[in-house]
Amino acid sequence: MRSYGQICGIAKALELIGDRWTLLLIRELLTRGDCRYTDLRDGLPGIATNLLAQRLRDLEQAGIIVGEQAPPPVATTVYRLTDRGAELEPIVKAIGDWGIPLLANVANEDVFQTHWLLLPLRSDLQDTAPERGPIEIQLDTDDDPIVIEAADGNVSAHIGRARNPELVLRGSGRTVTQLMFGRITLADARKRGLSTHGDTTLLKRLRLKKNAGLANA
Numbered sequence: 001m002r003s004y005g006q007i008c009g010i011a012k013a014l015e016l017i018g019d020r021w022t023l024l025l026i027r028e029l030l031t032r033g034d035c036r037y038t039d040l041r042d043g044l045p046g047i048a049t050n051l052l053a054q055r056l057r058d059l060e061q062a063g064i065i066v067g068e069q070a071p072p073p074v075a076t077t078v079y080r081l082t083d084r085g086a087e088l089e090p091i092v093k094a095i096g097d098w099g100i101p102l103l104a105n106v107a108n109e110d111v112f113q114t115h116w117l118l119l120p121l122r123s124d125l126q127d128t129a130p131e132r133g134p135i136e137i138q139l140d141t142d143d144d145p146i147v148i149e150a151a152d153g154n155v156s157a158h159i160g161r162a163r164n165p166e167l168v169l170r171g172s173g174r175t176v177t178q179l180m181f182g183r184i185t186l187a188d189a190r191k192r193g194l195s196t197h198g199d200t201t202l203l204k205r206l207r208l209k210k211n212a213g214l215a216n217a
Contacts, residue, residue, distance in 0.1 A: 002015060002019075003015055016058075016059075016062045016064065017064070017088070019055065019058070021044060021047050021051065021052070021055055022055055022058075022059070023088075023092060023095065024044055025040060025044060025052070025055055025056070025059070026059075026064070026065075026081070026085065026088055026092060027092055027116070027119070028040050028043040028044065029065065029079065029080060029081045029085070030081065030086075030088070030089050030092060030118075030119060031115050031116065031118040031119060031159075032115060032159060033080070034078045034079065034080045035078065035079050035080075036070075036074070036076055036077070036078055036079075037052070037053075037056075037076070037077065037079070040052060040056075040079065043113060043115070045111050045113075046111075056079060059085070060079075063082055063084055063085075064081065064082060064084060064085040064088075065079050065080065065081055065082060065085055066079070066080060066082055067079045068080070089119070092119065093119050093120075093123055096119060096120065112142075112173050112174055112177075113143055113144070113173070114139065114141040114142065114143050114144050114145075114146055114173040114176070114177075115143070115144045115146065115159055117146065117157070117173075117177055117180070118146065118157050118158070118159070120181070121146070121148060121155070121157040121180070122155065122156060122157050124181070124208055124209055125148075125155040125180075125206045125207065125208065125209070126153070126155060126206070126207055126208075126209050127150040127151070127152075127153050127154060127155050127205060127206065128204075128205050128206070128207050129205045130150075130151070130152050130153035130154075132205070133151075134149065134150065134151035134152075135149070135150050135151075135166045135167075135202055135205070136148070136149050136162040136164070136165045136166060137149075137150075137162075137165060137166065137167045137168075137169065137202060137203075137206075138161065138162045138165040138167070138168040138169070139169050139176050139180075140168060140169065140170040140171075141170075141171065141172060141173040141176050142172060142173050143173070144159045145159065145160065145161050146158070146159060146160075147159075147160050147161065147162045147165070148180075148206070150205060150206060155206065165198065166198050166199050166202055167196065167197070167198035167199055167200060167202050167203070168196065168197040168198055169194060169195075169196055170194065170195045170196075170197075171189065171192065171193050171194035171195065172192070172193065175189050175192045175193065175194050176189075176194070179194065179203070180203075180206070181208065182207075182208060186200060186203065
């Protein structure tokens with residue numbers, strides 16, 4: 001492990017999490033939950049397999065993640081964040097918020113995966129009509145499907161499929177992202193190929209919090 005040789009919390013933290021790919025690996029565990037090696041590799045396009053293995057060893061040694069043998073039929077090592085590792089969520093989210101303006105100049109070849117939306121979906125959206133009862137919105141994009149749930153004023157999101165969603169949105173990940181965070185209108189999204197099934201007025205129920213990073217971008 002590299003040492004900056006400084007008595008400073010920032011320096012000591014960066015000795016553990018400042019290497020390339022490390023925070024993105026933590027992002028995967030924050031968004032997906034427990035992950036197999038292959039899940040992490042798929043969520044980190046471009047990482048070398050030997051480097052991923054090294055990062056996992058380093059984080060496990062630092063007490064940020066733990067690897068456990070899952071029972072059959074999985075029968076492989078599953079990685080999860082420790083309590084100490086989970087404390088990184090607001091830090092990762094803050095870095096993501098800071099980087100939002102940089103998304104205005106992405107390259108055409110840059111990769112997008114829908115589950116990377118999970119942190120801002122969970123923290124930046126609010127339920128503006130909790131008195132109307134719980135709802136589920138299904139996002140079907142290019143890769144992992146996502147379920148957004150709103151109930152009692154809270155918004156949650158996870159990878160998966162809703163059993164009986166009140167609204168289903170199908171389209172490219174970028175189009176769905178821009179719609180959910182108010183960057184384009186529903187009419188614009190439909191022009192870009194978005195299809196809908198169900199009550200689209202539910203989109204008005206989900207709004208960005210005033211202090212959300214996306215709201216200030």
